[in-house]
Amino acid sequence: MVDFQAILNRIYQDAKAVKDKGVVASYIPELAHVDPEAFGMHLRTSEGEKYGVGDFDKLFSIQSISKVFALSKAMALIGDAIWKRVDVEPSGNPYNFLALLEIENSIPRNPFINSGAIVIADILLSNLKNPKADFLSYVRELAGDSSINYNEEVAYSEKNTGFKNYASANLLKSFNNLENPVDAVLDFYFHQCAIEMSCSQLSKAFYLFANKGSCMQQKQHISNQQVKRINALMLTCGFYDEAGEFAFEVGLPGKSGVGGGIAALLPDQFVISVWSPGLNKKGNSKLGVHALEQFTTKAKLSIF
């Protein structure tokens, strides 16, 4: 029997001792204000056991982690019709994201690169009655927590500085891969990324991905087949240009965000969330990646 709490405690001590905690994302002033020393980790098993350490109840900007919620909602709404507008293959290099879009006729490589997530946002915008309210309700329902909210200042900041996302969205629009106006799609997308959650909330909200599509309230949101698709995508595409490294080092499907959060899971076993704001060179939480690596090594629990 694995002593999860002891493992988390050890990881926490090690993390506290590390001097180079990476670089906090600064392209949005709101993100730059965060405490670089913050560190939280939370584990929830399929049997309902919970383990936490550090700032596991503190809110942070989930950013790209939200793409997993958006994808799952879009799949619930329109099913496989998604795959006509976005592919499922790893993307590799982020530096020429627009180049790939141009060459591949504006079909983004997968739903987790920004251009792909913008297409998903467009799908939600077309298929939800009150897109922002409905999406927030969905995330709240998954987490069983109605206190979850958008940080409007973060959303507003991205709107004023997200020039590359505007470039992507306009290119998608020029190829007819956006149904709604660029500004409306990005307003939704920036809000989606600006949701704030804690590690413990993320562990609850990701529960369905470790539980065949059924959330903690036993509601079946997506099929088991769809969960497998999402987990495969997280494993192959969830960590920008570090997906291959993460698949090896950690060995779990997961998704990171530039806010420093990572949520990962082992099907039928557990969800684990970690938050440490400093990023490595690839844009993933430096200590977060390391913590998950330590966890799967010590707990001997991974998909490989």
Added chain:
Amino acid sequence: MVDFQAILNRIYQDAKAVKDKGVVASYIPELAHVDPEAFGMHLRTSEGEKYGVGDFDKLFSIQSISKVFALSKAMALIGDAIWKRVDVEPSGNPYNFLALLEIENSIPRNPFINSGAIVIADILLSNLKNPKADFLSYVRELAGDSSINYNEEVAYSEKNTGFKNYASANLLKSFNNLENPVDAVLDFYFHQCAIEMSCSQLSKAFYLFANKGSCMQQKQHISNQQVKRINALMLTCGFYDEAGEFAFEVGLPGKSGVGGGIAALLPDQFVISVWSPGLNKKGNSKLGVHALEQFTTKAKLSIF
């Protein structure tokens, strides 16, 4: 002694007889409304002789031909400082224009591809008191014709459909190669492209490029050195992905636009303008290119 009028007459007859006149640009409704049978040509020699044929006094949308006026004005305003923000090399392939921008840190390859022209528009916006009014005055002064104007409907149309230009501008902005807001820059740029002129007006307005920088009113707008720079750029970059072909077939520095116009010149000799709305596959006026090729062959006047 060359009989220019006879040559123009012959070209006009040949053009009228051609059945496949190319495809009129349709991405803007206002451009699509034009008469595909229209054909005009106008020649003005350095001695002041004028020759015209067909619809040489009819107005059309000059579109990218305006980039030459914009470049000359920017050079007059800030000189060689331009070349820190845009390069002078041919670009070749249009299909991955954004890719090139990304890889080359958002320094557009030359001032005649769209991204380069957007940077030039940004320079004018920063250096003119009343950008739109001042730029129009400049073109009117060059042509000695105060009736020249913007077509607001064309400008407005581009604003609502120019997604690729929005993509380019946002990418430039993300790399800090635009000083002004994207919307302001593109509003100016779309107006600049929406100027309407006739062949005879273009022949007058291009006079300074064949006359060492001095316009028809004997005002020195730019130096002879700057004229050479502009002419070299027109020869190597003036015709999208057909610059090499045009340099050979016609052998004159020139600039085309998707409105079907082309203005070209032989230094110290003449300016020649042609308009035929149907485009070839490379986006240049199909009959226009052919007419200029016939002209330089028959007149035995080219730079090579």
Added chain:
Amino acid sequence: MVDFQAILNRIYQDAKAVKDKGVVASYIPELAHVDPEAFGMHLRTSEGEKYGVGDFDKLFSIQSISKVFALSKAMALIGDAIWKRVDVEPSGNPYNFLALLEIENSIPRNPFINSGAIVIADILLSNLKNPKADFLSYVRELAGDSSINYNEEVAYSEKNTGFKNYASANLLKSFNNLENPVDAVLDFYFHQCAIEMSCSQLSKAFYLFANKGSCMQQKQHISNQQVKRINALMLTCGFYDEAGEFAFEVGLPGKSGVGGGIAALLPDQFVISVWSPGLNKKGNSKLGVHALEQFTTKAKLSIF
């Protein structure tokens, strides 16, 4: 308890009934001679149980499946020094493999794309005394079968038609990422790909990847950590531009070859091999991919 034989029998019946079996690779005459109707499948569990169906004992050209053997041998020989010369990230698009090499200074994206496998071949050439003999011995030892051999005609054919591999290798050489002469490296590489094995031999030879690095003869060839690395690479990069799709549809680490073979595994559970020469548009065995998908669905055994 899963009835593996029944599942294999059912898959075999289904496969036989399929009319469109894909297109047999024809770029090498020797590969084109194969019977397009051939179909074999073999499963070996960690407990030593064996199940086979169809042509599971018939030899075929393993082609790119050999890259897994080569990688494991190179890791055994020089360990993490490999990763200075080849990366571990998915590559996505095959159409511009050389472009990526150029931009990324000739560090191939991963050891399973051709350029990466050529670097691994160079490493083996530098670190084995008798490269071709030693590598064959290694594969024979893994499979516990000394009858395994190179098909010299296939190797020779590739030598005369593998122009893209020569292009890759010369580009790698120009960036100093090959120690040995291009011809020597490719001679070894073409031989490596020209090994012939049957499904049952592959199931034995892949045993170490499902068994923490220890082969069927209980010899520890590589560490458990190294096995995890290889399995993660197979999952993210093992199927050309279809890795994401395979990860989802099948949910097992695996590697395919243009000879129509696929070897896959579930850690601590089983190795499964399949062979059907017809390929789908992505270059993977059409019926092979489908068979593995059916298997994991029916057996309810996958990593997700």
Added chain:
Amino acid sequence: MVDFQAILNRIYQDAKAVKDKGVVASYIPELAHVDPEAFGMHLRTSEGEKYGVGDFDKLFSIQSISKVFALSKAMALIGDAIWKRVDVEPSGNPYNFLALLEIENSIPRNPFINSGAIVIADILLSNLKNPKADFLSYVRELAGDSSINYNEEVAYSEKNTGFKNYASANLLKSFNNLENPVDAVLDFYFHQCAIEMSCSQLSKAFYLFANKGSCMQQKQHISNQQVKRINALMLTCGFYDEAGEFAFEVGLPGKSGVGGGIAALLPDQFVISVWSPGLNKKGNSKLGVHALEQFTTKAKLSIF
């Protein structure tokens, strides 16, 4: 009346005084042995006047300048059939030359980038009886000088270090744009580049390009139309990634080589050759470009 000798003298004095003479090409040992202080310049007018300064009679490796001779011979042999296999557009960026080849189905952008010149070499190989001997005879005939020869050591050196050219040639071969074996084509190509000539010999050999296709011995090798094509290509593509800059600074069609030579011309007026081994960052002779710029400025003779 321009005093050409006085201009050349002045340029020579200025060149001698420059301290930073650029960097001599060192990728081939034979090229690196050259005296970095060498400087020669030679002018030949259409009236037959000759002017020289410095080392204008010293031999150097013409390298890429040979591509103009090869192109003209290929045009003489098979005419416009060339343009099915190579395009006429500027290429811009050299860093991803292979990428362009891949995307554009192995039709090189123009005959002066290496891949294009390799296709031309293949054409010569297919259409000359004794390719190396016949090509040398052609160059000797153009220059009216039977002493011109290949430097076998330079050719041999390139054979052993020209990995990028091998990469290009193999890629062309894989797309069926080479008729002959890669090794045979490159053997011819490396010899072609290894011809040694002096400035005065180059001025004679380039005479036909300033004289409507007729060489100094009054033999018509190519048509005036073909000369225009070649001159347009030299102007738009003759100077690697510096063609646009050269077109402006110098304003003459010309071709440079990494041996430090440049040959340029003004149609119906003169041919001018310069040699200074040190290269600028773009790979063109640093003092050579500067010398030609000074010449056209002082002589007020250019195409613009």
